[in-house]
Structure formats: C-alpha cells, structure tokens
Amino acid sequence: MASEEPSLPEMNRIRQAHKVLKEYIHYTPVMTSSSLDKFSGINLHFKCENFQKTGSFKIRGCMFAVDNFCKEKTIPPILVTHSSGNHGVALSKCAKIRGLQAHVIMPDTNKYKQSAVKANGAEIHLCGDSEQARVDMTNQIMKELGPAAVFISPHSDPDVIAGQGTVGIEILEQVPHVDAIVVAVSGGGLAAGICIAAKSIKPSIHIYAAEPESANDCAQSFAAKKRITLKTSPVTIADGLRQSVGTLTWPVLQEHLTDVITVTEEEIISAMYLSWERLKIIVEPSAAAAIAASFKLKHPSSSTGVQNVCVVVCGGNVDLASIPPKP
Amino acid sequence: MASEEPSLPEMNRIRQAHKVLKEYIHYTPVMTSSSLDKFSGINLHFKCENFQKTGSFKIRGCMFAVDNFCKEKTIPPILVTHSSGNHGVALSKCAKIRGLQAHVIMPDTNKYKQSAVKANGAEIHLCGDSEQARVDMTNQIMKELGPAAVFISPHSDPDVIAGQGTVGIEILEQVPHVDAIVVAVSGGGLAAGICIAAKSIKPSIHIYAAEPESANDCAQSFAAKKRITLKTSPVTIADGLRQSVGTLTWPVLQEHLTDVITVTEEEIISAMYLSWERLKIIVEPSAAAAIAASFKLKHPSSSTGVQNVCVVVCGGNVDLASIPPKP
Numbered sequence: 059m060a061s062e063e064p065s066l067p068e069m070n071r072i073r074q075a076h077k078v079l080k081e082y083i084h085y086t087p088v089m090t091s092s093s094l095d096k097f098s099g100i101n102l103h104f105k106c107e108n109f110q111k112t113g114s115f116k117i118r119g120c121m122f123a124v125d126n127f128c129k130e131k132t133i134p135p136i137l138v139t140h141s142s143g144n145h146g147v148a149l150s151k152c153a154k155i156r157g158l159q160a161h162v163i164m165p166d167t168n169k170y171k172q173s174a175v176k177a178n179g180a181e182i183h184l185c186g187d188s189e190q191a192r193v194d195m196t197n198q199i200m201k202e203l204g205p206a207a208v209f210i211s212p213h214s215d216p217d218v219i220a221g222q223g224t225v226g227i228e229i230l231e232q233v234p235h236v237d238a239i240v241v242a243v244s245g246g247g248l249a250a251g252i253c254i255a256a257k258s259i260k261p262s263i264h265i266y267a268a269e270p271e272s273a274n275d276c277a278q279s280f281a282a283k284k285r286i287t288l289k290t291s292p293v294t295i296a297d298g299l300r301q302s303v304g305t306l307t308w309p310v311l312q313e314h315l316t317d318v319i320t321v322t323e324e325e326i327i328s329a330m331y332l333s334w335e336r337l338k339i340i341v342e343p344s345a346a347a348a349i350a351a352s353f354k355l356k357h358p359s360s361s362t363g364v365q366n367v368c369v370v371v372c373g374g375n376v377d378l379a380s381i382p383p384k385p
Numbered sequence: 386m387a388s389e390e391p392s393l394p395e396m397n398r399i400r401q402a403h404k405v406l407k408e409y410i411h412y413t414p415v416m417t418s419s420s421l422d423k424f425s426g427i428n429l430h431f432k433c434e435n436f437q438k439t440g441s442f443k444i445r446g447c448m449f450a451v452d453n454f455c456k457e458k459t460i461p462p463i464l465v466t467h468s469s470g471n472h473g474v475a476l477s478k479c480a481k482i483r484g485l486q487a488h489v490i491m492p493d494t495n496k497y498k499q500s501a502v503k504a505n506g507a508e509i510h511l512c513g514d515s516e517q518a519r520v521d522m523t524n525q526i527m528k529e530l531g532p533a534a535v536f537i538s539p540h541s542d543p544d545v546i547a548g549q550g551t552v553g554i555e556i557l558e559q560v561p562h563v564d565a566i567v568v569a570v571s572g573g574g575l576a577a578g579i580c581i582a583a584k585s586i587k588p589s590i591h592i593y594a595a596e597p598e599s600a601n602d603c604a605q606s607f608a609a610k611k612r613i614t615l616k617t618s619p620v621t622i623a624d625g626l627r628q629s630v631g632t633l634t635w636p637v638l639q640e641h642l643t644d645v646i647t648v649t650e651e652e653i654i655s656a657m658y659l660s661w662e663r664l665k666i667i668v669e670p671s672a673a674a675a676i677a678a679s680f681k682l683k684h685p686s687s688s689t690g691v692q693n694v695c696v697v698v699c700g701g702n703v704d705l706a707s708i709p710p711k712p
Contacts, residue, residue: 087414089436108665109416170662331705335497338435338701340665374665378658379711 066310067220069258072251075122075220076227082121082155086110088232088368091336099356101366103233104333104349105225108341108374112174114298115248115372116148116212119221123210124152126217134158135208138200140185140192142244142298143171144373145212150180161203163195167297170377188291189301213245214304223251229368230259238355238364242348242372243267243276243318244299246307252370253314264316264364268351270294270326275302276311277318295323295382298344298373317362319351324385326350331384333371345371393637394547396585399578402449402547403554409448409482413437415559415695418663426683428693430560431660431676432552435668435701439501441625442575442699443475443539446548450537451479453544461485462535465527467512467519469571469625470498471700472539477507488530490522494624497704515618516628540572541631550578556695557586565682565691569675569699570594570603570645571626573634579697580641591643591691595678597621597653602629603638604645622650622709625671625700644689646678651712653677658711660698672698 067075089104107115127135137160139149146162153160160180164172165187175182185195200207211218225248229239239256243249249267256263269276273292279285287302294300303311321329330346333339341349352369355362394402416431434442454462464487466476473489480487487507491499492514502509512522527534538545552575556566566583570576576594583590596603600619606612614629621627630638648656657673660666668676679696682689 113665334667334705335703338440338667340661340667376662378661384706 064214064216064306066250066306067216067223067254069254071216071220072223072227072255075118075217076224078122078125079118079221079224082111083118084110085228088229089337089339093336094332097332098353100364102352103236103366103368104337105229105368105370106339107225108339108345108371112144112148112151113373113375114144114148115222115225115370116144117151118224119218119247119251120145120148120152120210122221123215123217124156127208128156131208133206136161136203136206137210138196138203138207139210139212140164140196141212142300143168144298144375147171147174147178147375149210150175150178153180154178161199163192163199165192168375168377169379171375174375187300213247214306219247219251219307221251222248223255225370226252226255227259230256233368236263236366236368238264238266238316238367239370240266240268240348240352240367241370242296242299242344243269243303243311244301244344246276246303246311248370248372250307250310253310257314264362265314266351266355267311267315267318268348269318269320270296270299270347271320271322273299274320277320279303279308280312280315280318283312296326296343296347298342299347319354321347321350327382328385329353339371340374340376341371342373342376345373348372391541391543391633393577393633394543394550394581396581398543398547399550399554399582402445402544403551405449405452406445406548406551409438410445411437412555415556416664416666420663421659424659425680427691429679430563430693430695431664432556432695432697433666434552435666435672435698439471439475439478440700440702441471441475442549442552442697443471444478445551446545446574446578447472447475447479447537449548450542450544451483454535455483458535460533463488463530463533464537465523465530465534466537466539467491467523468539469627470495471625471702474498474501474505474702476537477502477505480507481505488526490519490526492519495702495704496706498702501702514627540574541633546574546578546634548578549575550582552697553579553582554586557583560695561587563590563693563695565591565593565643565694566697567593567595567646567675567679567694568697569623569626569671570596570630570638571628571671573603573630573638575697575699577634577637580637584641591689592641593678593682594638594642594645595675596645596647597623597626597674598647598649600626601647604647606630606635607639607642607645610639623653623670623674625669626674646681648674648677654709655712656680666698667701667703668698669700669703672700675699
C-alpha cells in the first residue's frame with residue numbers, strides 16, 4: 059500500500075524498537091519441560107509470546123509501527139489492517155492505547171480473535187478467506203476513509219518487522235546458549251525479524267521456519283530458491299499461518315533460514331494437546347506448528363545436530379469452542 | 386494410619402520444609418491478568434502451582450514427608466498412599482527421585498493422572514470412588530506389604546501440611562501486599578498449611594476456602610462450627626475436591642478461615658475456560674473452583690472489602706479428553 063518499495067530494517071532499528079516497546083509489552087518468560095525434552099530428545103526452550111499482551115507477539119510490530127506513524131502524521135491517523143486475527147487484535151489494542159480509530163478486515167475464522175478486536179473498540183469488516191479478498195476489501199475501506207487512513211501491514215512493513223525482531227533479541231538475552239530457533243512462518247514478519255536480530259547477535263545460530271504442509275509456500279520457495287505463493291486459500295487449523303511469505307520478507311528468509319520444516323494437521327493438533335498437558339500453557343495451533351516442527355529436529359532419519367533449541371510460542375488465542383477433540 | 390494422633394506443624398517446621406524443598410521444587414510464578422481484574426473488580430494474583438513439578442502443589446508435602454521418613458527408617462520404606470490423583474502423582478515422583486517403591490490406591494476418574502503415576506514407575510491399585518473404599522484397600526495393601534510400608538497421607542500428616550504451607554510463604558514473598566488468599570479445600574492439607582504460614586507472617590490476611598457446592602462439607606462445618614463429613618461420594622468435575630476435611634486439618638481451618646465460598650459446577654467450568662483463554666494457562670477443575678470463588682469476592686450483594694487477592698492455582702493436571710465443551 060506504500061507508494062515506494064520499503065526496505066528491510068537493520069539491527070539498530072530492531073534495538074530502537076526494543077527500547078520504544080519496553081513500556082508497552084511484557085518481557086515474556088522462557089519455559090522448559092523435562093518431559094518434552096525427553097520426548098523430543100533435545101533441550102527445548104519455549105519463548106512464551108502467548109503470555110504477551112493481546113495474546114501474541116503481534117503487538118510488538120504493531121505498536122512500533124503505530125508509534126512511528128503518530129510521530130510522522132499531523133492529524134491523528136485512522137489505523138487499518140487486514141489480518142487472520144492476531145495482528146488485528148494487536149492493532150485494535152494499539153489504537154485503544156493511543157485513542158485512535160481502527161478498522162480491521164478479517165476472515166470469519168476465529169471467534170475469539172473477533173471478540174478481542176471488538177472489545178478493544180475497533181471496527182471489524184468480515185471478508186472472504188483468500189488473500190485477494192482481504193486486499194480488495196482493504197483497498198475499498200482505505201479509499202472510503204480518506205487521507206487520514208494508514209495501512210499497517212501484518213508483515214510487509216519495516217517497522218513491523220523491526221518490532222517482531224525484538225523477540226530474537228530477548229531469546230538471546232534469556233537463553234544465549236541455544237543453537238537453533240524454530241519459528242512458524244506465514245507472511246514472514248516474525249521469522250524475518252528474528253533472522254535479522256538473532257543472526258546479528260549470534261551468526262552461528264540456526265533458524266528453522268515451521269509451516270503446515272497444506273500452506274507450504276515457504277518450503278516450496280526455499281527448495282526452488284525463489285518466492286512461490288499459494289494459489290488457493292489453504293485448509294489448516296493453524297489460522298495464523300494461511301498467508302504466503304511476502305516480497306519484503308522473502309529475501310531475508312532465503313538468506314538466513316537453515317531449513318523449512320512442514321508439519322501435518324495431525325502433528326499440529328497432537329503438539330497442541332501435548333503442550334497444554336505438559337507445559338500447562340495454552341498455545342494456539344500456529345504456535346503448535348512450530349512446536350511440532352521442533353519435535354522433528356532429532357528424528358533418527360534426519361537429525362540436524364542441534365541440541366539446544368528455542369521454539370517461539372507465537373500466540374495463545376485459541377477459539378476453544380472450535381478445537382477438535384484430543385486425538 | 387499412625388498409631389498416635391499427630392499434631393499440627395508450627396511455623397518453624399514450615400520454614401524448615403521450605404529450605405529442604407528448595408532443591409526439589411519450582412518456585413512457581415505469580416501471574417496477573419488485566420482482563421480478569423476488570424471481570425472480577427479486584428486485583429487478582431495467581432500462584433501457579435500448575436507449573437509445579439508433577440503439575441500440582443502436592444509434591445511439596447509429599448517430598449518433605451518422604452525426606453523425613455527416609456531419615457527415620459533404617460530400611461528403605463515402601464511408600465503407599467490413596468489419592469484422587471495429584472498426591473499419587475507426587476508420591477510416585479518422590480519415590481522415583483529416591484529410588485523407592487510406591488503403591489498408589491486411586492479411583493478410576495482421571496486417566497491423565499493415572500498415566501503420570503505409571504510413568505513414574507509406581508504401582509496403581511484402582512479402587513471405588515468413596516473415601517471408605519480408598520481406606521479399605523489401603524489397609525489391605527499396607528498389610529500385604531509388611532513392615533517396610535509407610536503410609537503418606539494426602540492431608541493428615543504434619544509434614545505434608547508443613548510442605549503445603551510453603552505455598553503461603555512464597556505468596557507473601559512474591560505479593561506481600563495481598564489482603565486475601567483463596568484456596569480450594571478437600572482434605573484440607575493445603576488450606577491448613579497456608580493458614581498457619583500466612584497468618585503467622587501477616588496476621589491481618591483473610592483466607593477463603595473454596596469448595597464445589599456438591600462437596601460442601603467445609604462450608605457446612607464452618608457454619609455448624611464442628612466438623613461435618615460428606616455421607617456419599619460427591620459428583621463434581623473437580624476430581625481433586627471430593628474428600629472431606631480431615632480431623633487434623635479441621636481445627637486450623639475453623640480458627641483461621643474468614644469464610645468458605647461454594648461454587649457450582651457451571652461456575653467451575655466457566656472459570657476454567659476463562660482462565661485458559663485469558664491467562665493462557667491450563668488450570669484443572671479443582672484450581673478453577675478457587676478462581677470461580679475469587680470472582681465472588683466483590684459481588685455487589687456480598688462484597689467482602691478485599692481488593693488484592695492471591696488465588697492458589699493448585700494444579701493443571703486435566704484429563705483433556707474428558708472435559709465438557711466450552712459453555
């Protein structure tokens with residue numbers, strides 16, 4: 059939506075974001091579980107962004123971008139975004155904090171996330187589940203709102219990526235000995251931000267992206283060494299992982315990822331229940347995708363050699379009424 | 386099972402327990418939630434014993450009692466207990482840590498807790514759901530095992546009560562400003578231990594016991610000013626709260642409790658789902674009973690005047706396959 063092509067944030071911008079965000083976000087804990095270590099055969103550390111304000115990491119990027127928009131604009135901006143949920147929840151929270159109007163274009167997939175957006179006082183515009191449907195409705199709403207409207211991209215905005223990258227800074231402050239990070243990928247804002255931050259702090263670290271098999275555009279892109287997008291809206295319980303990697307985030311993922319690990323729906327659901335039972339924390343399916351991927355790092359047939367791993371538990375906003383029963 | 390009537394532990398014994406336990410247990414965090422504060426009208430703090438080793442506070446009392454038995458005995462004791470689940474899980478863990486045999490008599494109510502006991506290598510003896518059924522089978526097993534068998538009571542043992550009381554010490558180290566603690570009551574070991582510890586440290590503190598309406602022996606006893614026990618096995622989702630308050634724990638509860646708050650099954654289930662959604666942590670129904678009770682502290686018709694409250698989240702061992710759907 060920006061008139062000129064944005065560029066990726068550098069490490070100093072991520073450090074600046076971390077300073078700005080301190081007053082708005084939780085410094086979330088890292089948890090461990092001896093039973094999950096035994097189960098996976100590696101030492102797992104869980105960065106609990108499910109405990110983050112708004113229930114996911116998304117407020118990091120949102121708040122930093124909104125903060126900068128507020129500095130640039132002379133009139134109060136009207137915030138607009140399209141989102142599968144968590145980015146919309148985060149944007150509505152940022153708007154509430156700043157006393158701004160917000161409009162969120164979202165598919166009708168997660169009632170919990172919808173109610174959170176409403177509770178923050180933002181306006182919801184329900185759209186179809188495809189990427190094109192989201193973009194079309196967003197363009198229309200932006201036009202109707204006029205010049206005060208600013209679009210906060212869920213991933214294709216340097217400040218959003220810088221905000222998400224602060225997760226990488228915290229991980230390497232909290233568990234500096236980890237030799238790998240596993241992070242779920244959709245549009246790629248979180249994964250790209252973590253790549254820039256973590257590789258800058260610890261160049262030897264491995265970063266693995268995790269993806270549902272049915273939304274495996276990043277795995278396809280990684281294999282083909284060029285960005286490939288999904289042609290249809292993927293069917294997966296991981297409602298936060300249905301978008302394709304963006305044009306801004308793809309180059310940094312291509313450069314820095316060690317590999318992309320895909321997981322089946324069964325593996326996601328199983329990892330979700332296992333995390334609920336063993337870690338005693340609520341992780342949403344998108345977070346469970348990363349956890350399921352981490353369980354594959356030491357598979358006998360494809361061991362990666364990593365031993366100390368941090369998994370990003372990206373969110374905990376589960377629509378409990380629509381979760382399939384425990385297998 | 387002891388030949389002489391045991392006496393309640395004093396504060397110095399609870400402090401001693403806290404020192405001994407340091408190497409075995411987690412110093413669990415206290416969590417807060419602005420949305421639950423808004424919902425309840427008070428400032429809530431959640432002492433997360435669901436994150437405790439074995440998934441509940443029970444390892445505190447168990448480990449302290451086992452530690453002392455090991456010092457007293459010249460031959461390795463064979464540990465025996467009856468338990469609705471969490472105490473059995475804890476005892477089996479203590480046995481594993483110490484390399485001892487353990488036998489757990491438990492009703493067939495919570496598959497998750499059964500599998501945890503098995504995973505720790507203890508032997509399970511399934512019994513009927515009534516208190517009498519448990520006691521009868523325990524007596525039989527003790528007889529069969531001979532003189533090496535020692536019974537670790539879930540609540541009627543001074544060392545078990547001292548161990549559970551360490552939760553009270555930690556609460557007043559972590560959130561010394563709270564003016565009330567809400568704790569679920571069954572046999573009363575946790576509530577009694579917390580009463581002794583918390584009242585010793587901060588005599589002005591209010592302690593509320595929480596109980597399912599269908600297992601309201603403590604509320605009945607509190608009203609009648611004498612110990613009343615349940616005549617039949619209560620039907621409640623809170624599988625950890627089906628026992629009556631014991632003879633050892635009752636006097637300290639009568640002396641120190643401000644009140645007993647009963648909650649319906651609907652209130653327990655609703656509080657459980659609300660905690661999963663807002664706190665993003667797994668609490669078991671017995672813990673949800675205390676959370677539901679805390680929501681009643683500022684009811685317009687019966688406001689207690691307390692404002693800063695710590696709720697003991699006693700455990701997180703949920704049998705996810707058997708939980709009713711979200712209301």
